[in-house]
Amino acid sequence: YCHVNDNVIREQTDIYEIAETLLQVANDKYFPKDDTLVNKVENNYKWVSKLEWSEVCKQWIEYFKIF
Numbered sequence: 638y639c640h641v642n643d644n645v646i647r648e649q650t651d652i653y654e655i656a657e658t659l660l661q662v663a664n665d666k667y668f669p670k671d672d673t674l675v676n677k678v679e680n681n682y683k684w685v686s687k688l689e690w691s692e693v694c695k696q697w698i699e700y701f702k703i704f
Contacts, residue, residue: 665674 662678666678669675
């Protein structure tokens with residue numbers, strides 16, 4: 638049977654580090670100090686937007702074949 642303790646939330650990341658990183662990215666995008674950072678953010682956004690699970694799975698399969 639299920640018990641209350643079976644559904645414990647376990648953090649997998651440091652939420653404060655993630656928040657700091659997101660704030661830094663937002664600051665770099667909206668208040669740029671140079672164009673390099675803006676270009677990196679835009680290029681990464683375009684790359685992530687084009688990701689398809691079919692392609693990601695192919696990469697994972699190749700990765701796990703190594704092990």
